[in-house]
Amino acid sequence: MAKKLKTSELVITRSIQFSGFSSILFVLMILYFLISEGTPALLDVPFSDLFSQRWYPIESYYGILPLILGSLVVTLGATLVAVPLGVLTAVYIAEIAPLWAREILKPLVELLAGLPSVVLGFLGILVLSPFLRDTFNLPTGLTALTGSILLGMIAIPTIVSISEDALKNVPETYRHGSLALGVTRWQTIWGVTLPAARSGILTAIMLGVGRTIGETMTVMMVTGNAPVMPASFNALFLPIRTMTATIASEMGEVAAGSPHYHVLFFIGMVLFIFTLIVNIIASNISFKQTKRSERILS
Amino acid sequence: MNKRFILQAGLFLLLTFVVMGCSSTNQSGTSQADEIASNSLQNKGSDTMVNLALYWAERYQGAHPEARISVTGGGSGTGISALISNTVDIANASRAIKDEEIEQANQNGVEPVEQIVARDAIAVIVNPQNPVQRLTLQQVSDIYTRRVSNWKELGGEDRPIVLLSRETNSGTHVYFLESVIRLGNDEDKTIFSAETLLLPSSEGIIAEVRENPNAIGYDGLGYITPEVKVIALAVEPGSEYIMPTIETVNNNRYPIARDLYIYTNGQPEGFVKTYIDWILSSEGQLIVEELGFVPVQP
Numbered sequence: 001m002a003k004k005l006k007t008s009e010l011v012i013t014r015s016i017q018f019s020g021f022s023s024i025l026f027v028l029m030i031l032y033f034l035i036s037e038g039t040p041a042l043l044d045v046p047f048s049d050l051f052s053q054r055w056y057p058i059e060s061y062y063g064i065l066p067l068i069l070g071s072l073v074v075t076l077g078a079t080l081v082a083v084p085l086g087v088l089t090a091v092y093i094a095e096i097a098p099l100w101a102r103e104i105l106k107p108l109v110e111l112l113a114g115l116p117s118v119v120l121g122f123l124g125i126l127v128l129s130p131f132l133r134d135t136f137n138l139p140t141g142l143t144a145l146t147g148s149i150l151l152g153m154i155a156i157p158t159i160v161s162i163s164e165d166a167l168k169n170v171p172e173t174y175r176h177g178s179l180a181l182g183v184t185r186w187q188t189i190w191g192v193t194l195p196a197a198r199s200g201i202l203t204a205i206m207l208g209v210g211r212t213i214g215e216t217m218t219v220m221m222v223t224g225n226a227p228v229m230p231a232s233f234n235a236l237f238l239p240i241r242t243m244t245a246t247i248a249s250e251m252g253e254v255a256a257g258s259p260h261y262h263v264l265f266f267i268g269m270v271l272f273i274f275t276l277i278v279n280i281i282a283s284n285i286s287f288k289q290t291k292r293s294e295r296i297l298s
Numbered sequence: 299m300n301k302r303f304i305l306q307a308g309l310f311l312l313l314t315f316v317v318m319g320c321s322s323t324n325q326s327g328t329s330q331a332d333e334i335a336s337n338s339l340q341n342k343g344s345d346t347m348v349n350l351a352l353y354w355a356e357r358y359q360g361a362h363p364e365a366r367i368s369v370t371g372g373g374s375g376t377g378i379s380a381l382i383s384n385t386v387d388i389a390n391a392s393r394a395i396k397d398e399e400i401e402q403a404n405q406n407g408v409e410p411v412e413q414i415v416a417r418d419a420i421a422v423i424v425n426p427q428n429p430v431q432r433l434t435l436q437q438v439s440d441i442y443t444r445r446v447s448n449w450k451e452l453g454g455e456d457r458p459i460v461l462l463s464r465e466t467n468s469g470t471h472v473y474f475l476e477s478v479i480r481l482g483n484d485e486d487k488t489i490f491s492a493e494t495l496l497l498p499s500s501e502g503i504i505a506e507v508r509e510n511p512n513a514i515g516y517d518g519l520g521y522i523t524p525e526v527k528v529i530a531l532a533v534e535p536g537s538e539y540i541m542p543t544i545e546t547v548n549n550n551r552y553p554i555a556r557d558l559y560i561y562t563n564g565q566p567e568g569f570v571k572t573y574i575d576w577i578l579s580s581e582g583q584l585i586v587e588e589l590g591f592v593p594v595q596p
Contacts, residue, residue: 056489058466066492125502130509139458139512142495221502224495225465239495249498253375253467255382255402 034272038265045259050266055227055241057250057260064267066227070144070240071274073230074219077148078155078212083205085152086159090201093160094167095189106164113157121221124150129222136237142224144240150218155208162207166200167193199285206282210275213244220245243267337569338366343377343390344469345500346418346518347558351390353585354577367573374469381561384408387570389561392418392469392518410561415577417592419519419542419555420474423504423526425511430454432530432539435553439479441514444491449512461494462503462515470500473556474516519547520590547592558591 041050045062052063093105128149129141170193178188194201224239225246247264254261341351348371355367377389382403395410403410422438424430430452433441440446442461450456464471480486497503503515508525515526519542522528530539533553546552566574576582583593 054492056466056492058472059487059489061489125505133510140460140495140506140510142497142506220498225497226493226495228492239493241496249465249496250467252372253379255379255399 031272034265034269037262038269039262041259041262041266044262050263053229055246057254057263060259062259062263064243064263064270066229067241067243067246067267068270069230069235070223070227071213071242071244071271073144073235073240074147074151074223074242075209075212077144077236078151079205079209081149081152082155082159082208082212086156086204086208087163087201089156089160090163090167090204091189091194094164095193096185106161109157109160112153113161115153117154117215117217118221120150120153121218124218124222138237140224140239142222142239144223144230144236144238147219147223147240147242148236150222151212151215154215154218155212158211159204159208162204163197163201166197166204169200170196202285203282206278206285210278210282213274213278214271216244216248220248225249243271247271337362337364338368339387339570339573340368340385341388341390342370342372342380342386343560344374344392344558345371345464346374346392346468346470346520347390347416349520350416350558350586350589350591353589354582357581357585358573358576365569365573373465373467374472375467378410378561381410381563382406382408384563387562388574391559391561392556393472394557394559395561408563410563411565413560413562413566413574413578414557414594415560415574416558416583416586416594417547417555418558419547419552419592420470420478420516421519421522421542422514422516422529422531423507423522424514424529425507425509426525426527427511428454428527430529432532434532434535435478435481436534438531439481439488442474442479442490442494443488444493455511457512459514460506460510460512461491462506462513463490463494463496464500464503464517465496465498470516470518474554477554477556478516518591522590544587544592555592557594 041062050062051065052061053065054061054063055066089105089109093102093109097105124146125142129143129146131141132138132143132146133141174192174196175188178192179185183191219242223242223245225241226239227241227246228235228238230238230240247267250260251264254264341355343351348369351369355369359365359367374391374393377386377391378395378399380386381389382399384406389410395412400410422433428449430449433452437446437452441452441459442463444461446452447459448456449459463474466472475490476482479490480488495506497506500517500521503517504521504523504526507513507515508523528541530541531553532539538551540546540552542552542555547555560574560577562570562574565571578594586593
């Protein structure tokens with residue numbers, strides 16, 4: 001009896017251990033797959049061609065520069081949209097809103113996070129893109145800006161919920177101390193609470209940005225997918241093509257093992273490096289935060 | 299300690315093998331099931347033909363309730379890739395299979411067999427507000443290579459031209475590149491302007507042309523709705539301008555019409571043959587006509 005219990009316990013312990021290790025295992029396997037399929041691109045396509053300015057794979061133009069810059073333009077635009085809106089929403093929910101408003105707003109923002117990106121893309125095609133074309137008198141509404149605004153919507157829930165947690169973690173004594181000095185509520189938020197929660201908010205922003213770089217469906221539907229080199233600030237109002245949309249729309253047709261196939265995986269590697277950098281920055285900031293709070297507590 | 303680690307590693311390996319074993323038995327299981335169920339087939343490929351294929355499947359299943367036909371789109375290249383990897387019974391394609399695709403198929407032990415099932419005209423479309431009525435093929439080529447970038451150069455209003463195209467995995471894209479942009483000249487290496495918006499679906503093109511007075515697009519005749527304006531085309535400046543209709547396609551007067559194909563692995567047999575024979579029968583060809591395509595002449 002006791003022996004039987006022991007074996008079942010062993011099985012359970014091992015399976016829990018396996019699930020613990022499995023995520024590391026899967027990441028390593030994915031990384032291995034990406035590298036083994038992506039690096040042959042450097043042999044198939046000369047380095048100078050790979051970083052040239054023309055992407056037209058069916059005629060062997062494999063310049064990924066417009067795709068990288070396209071992703072950067074959309075991500076930058078999305079950051080400009082999401083950061084002010086997201087942080088201010090978090091400030092409102094954490095600092096200003098009465099209890100009932102907070103109880104309505106928080107679940108609503110979380111609902112926004114659950115919106116499928118295809119639905120946002122549809123909204124973009126049918127509502128946002130005609131609106132932007134008419135308002136700014138653009139040649140077409142399928143632009144980087146349309147993508148940025150929708151991606152901003154995707155990043156906002158992440159930014160709001162993490163920033164709000166960071167603001168909540170600021171000790172109540174800070175606010176009381178500040179108010180006791182005769183400072184207004186607004187000055188308290190701007191001068192005390194926000195700076196105290198700064199590292200948490202920065203982490204929130206980086207995680208939100210990380211989500212926007214990898215987002216695919218929405219950008220594929222609304223950015224026009226024209227592989228144009230973004231030349232100036234104007235690029236925000238012109239169509240662009242992102243790395244994610246390129247992989248998604250072309251992976252289905254390529255013959256496995258062809259140069260085009262390897263280049264698509266190479267783009268995947270570039271994308272992976274980008275998100276890795278963003279995540280490293282985010283985790284560095286949050287490590288700093290724990291050190292800071294430890295210092296405060298001690 | 300070391301022993302324990304070895305035990306864990308062994309367990310990992312064991313689990314991996316179990317998982318791999320499961321997936322491989324699954325695969326052989328489904329292929330067996332396919333052989334047994336002789337009245338089911340998988341049909342995949344050209345987005346131009348997806349509605350046609352769906353109607354065929356629906357009408358056929360209406361008359362033969364025991365039949366199971368599943369239809370998916372994705373583009374001609376996607377369908378042919380699927381045939382090469384032997385995951386579909388019938389691949390739809392709006393372009394002929396390429397030599398290198400036949401080579402890859404042969405390497406996989408697949409022998410593609412071609413059958414023309416319908417004909418399709420490519421209509422060049424603009425917004426109904428656009429006063430331009432007719433163009434020569436040379437003019438269309440100039441538009442898509444950006445040698446002409448404003449509608450006023452073509453007798454229209456002073457508006458920038460926004461170029462719309464399907465993605466590169468589309469058979470329509472390849473056909474348009476070869477017969478319009480390069481005007482059928484094999485030596486010509488001209489390609490689409492980088493500013494061309496590559497939209498993931500035919501509906502996307504119709505939607506943007508319907509909304510945007512700057513836009514020009516092209517699409518299979520079966521997709522054209524009354525909300526967009528079809529342009530009459532002429533082979534060269536002196537010749538007659540022709541609208542795409544069933545008559546002008548059948549008597550070869552409309553300059554950009556093409557055959558629509560289905561490909562099977564080897565000569566069709568059994569249920570696949572029954573189905574293809576039905577498609578080519580007067581009943582199947584009637585559906586071709588109903589959907590705005592052109593029936594193949596017997």
